[in-house]
Amino acid sequence: xxxxxxxxxxxxQPDAPAPHKMTARNVDVFYGSKQAIKDxxxxxxxxxxxxxxxxxxxxxxxxxxxxxRMNDTVSSARVTGDIRLDGDDIYSxxxxxxxxxxxVGMVFxxxxxxxxxxxxxxxxxxxxxxxxxxxxxMDEIVEGSLKRAxxxxxxxxxxSDSGTALSGGQQQRLCIARAIAVDPEVILMDEPxxxxxxxxxxxxxxxxxELRGRYAIVIxxxxxxxxxxxxxxxxxxxxxxxxxxxxxSEIFTNPREVRTKDYITxxxx
Ligand SMILES: Nc1ncnc2c1ncn2[C@@H]1O[C@H](COP(=O)(O)OP(=O)(O)OP(=O)(O)O)[C@@H](O)[C@H]1O
Ligand SMILES: [Mg+2]
Numbered sequence: 251x252x253x254x255x256x257x258x259x260x261x262x263q264p265d266a267p268a269p270h271k272m273t274a275r276n277v278d279v280f281y282g283s284k285q286a287i288k289d290x291x292x293x294x295x296x297x298x299x300x301x302x303x304x305x306x307x308x309x310x311x312x313x314x315x316x317x318x319r320m321n322d323t324v325s326s327a328r329v330t331g332d333i334r335l336d337g338d339d340i341y342s343x344x345x346x347x348x349x350x351x352x353x354v355g356m357v358f359x360x361x362x363x364x365x366x367x368x369x370x371x372x373x374x375x376x377x378x379x380x381x382x383x384x385x386x387x388m389d390e391i392v393e394g395s396l397k398r399a400x401x402x403x404x405x406x407x408x409x410s411d412s413g414t415a416l417s418g419g420q421q422q423r424l425c426i427a428r429a430i431a432v433d434p435e436v437i438l439m440d441e442p443x444x445x446x447x448x449x450x451x452x453x454x455x456x457x458x459x460e461l462r463g464r465y466a467i468v469i470x471x472x473x474x475x476x477x478x479x480x481x482x483x484x485x486x487x488x489x490x491x492x493x494x495x496x497x498x499s500e501i502f503t504n505p506r507e508v509r510t511k512d513y514i515t516x517x518x519x
Contacts, residue, residue: 271296271436271466272317272354277331279312279321286312288490290331294436299458299467301477301498304487305513310470313487314438317468318354319347335436352379355429359441361421363413363428368405371413371424372396375432391431399427400457419450426457437461439469443476455480474514478502486510 272294279287287309294300294317302310312321319340321327333340340350352375363371372392373382382388392409396402401423405416413424422442429437439458443451458467458480471477477484477498484501486494486509494501494510505511 269296270294271336273332273334274313274316275332277313277316277329277333279309279316279330280326280328281324282326286490287316290487290492292485292492292495294466294468295483296466297463298483299462299469299481300483300485301481302468302470302485302487303472303474303477303513304493306472308487309490310487311440314440314468314470317436317438318351318356319345320351320356322347349379352432353434354436354438355432355434357422357425357429357437357439357442359444361418361425361445363416363421363424365412365414367410368396368413368416368424369409372427372431375428379432381432395427395431396424398430398461399423400453400460401427417450419446419453422446422450422454423457426454426461430461434465436466436468439467441470441472444472451476474502474516486513488513 270293274293275291277287277290278285290313302314304310315321316329316333321329329341335350335353339345364374366374369392372395373388376382376388376391382391393402393406396405401420404420405411405424413421416424422445426437426442443454446454455476458469461467469477469480481498483496484498485492486501486505486507488509494505494507501510502514505514
């Protein structure tokens, strides 16, 4: 299937205002005394793909990680400001971080399947979250997640093989299946295609099209064509600040800021 044949079945009319799934207000992130993110405010919409773009080191990954508190794992990192998921402050002491990361899943740059079977890679999350009461239910979750990740046909006869024995592109789809299996609301992807060849990349982009509508998706990418193809909203970061955020078509055809224009036309980055 080529990209142009992808049918996007979205529950939201293209022009209808989307509800904000996540909101960030005045977010600063420090590593020790060094500030990596400066006063960023942004909304992440349901049923939309949001692309984060900008030169290396501008803070895309740092900001992405604030959205599911992955920065908690970096001892020098400190996050201030207000970040909400469905209106709830995700940095409040009442927030269960394990639960948060199930609701806001993450797919990393380098595919990182567990050194376990394909089946177990997908079943692990639902098991620790108690999502399947019986083995049959778990089989259904595993099959459904692999189908939605576009991997089922390739692995259905080898579910007990190790996840690490798959190709890079298959491993990345397995990681997406693993993220989907716990029924998240938001999926964060940090350069999910940068280690993949063009065919595997096209599969992931197709998948993002298909997943859109079920989840709010945020994708970091260095590939401008990819941002233009997969996203409806684009955020341009530069030196830790959010320079411009808007409809992808606007950002790419009619950016307001000269820094955005210089970046998307390849004048620096
Ligand atoms: N764990 C860390 N400890 C200290 N500084 C860090 C850490 N992670 C990132 N930084 C710094 O924060 C800034 C932003 O880094 P970040 O990785 O968020 O950028 P990026 O936009 O994702 O870059 P790239 O496109 O290269 O992935 C950089 O100056 C980086 O050196
Ligand atoms: Mg990064």
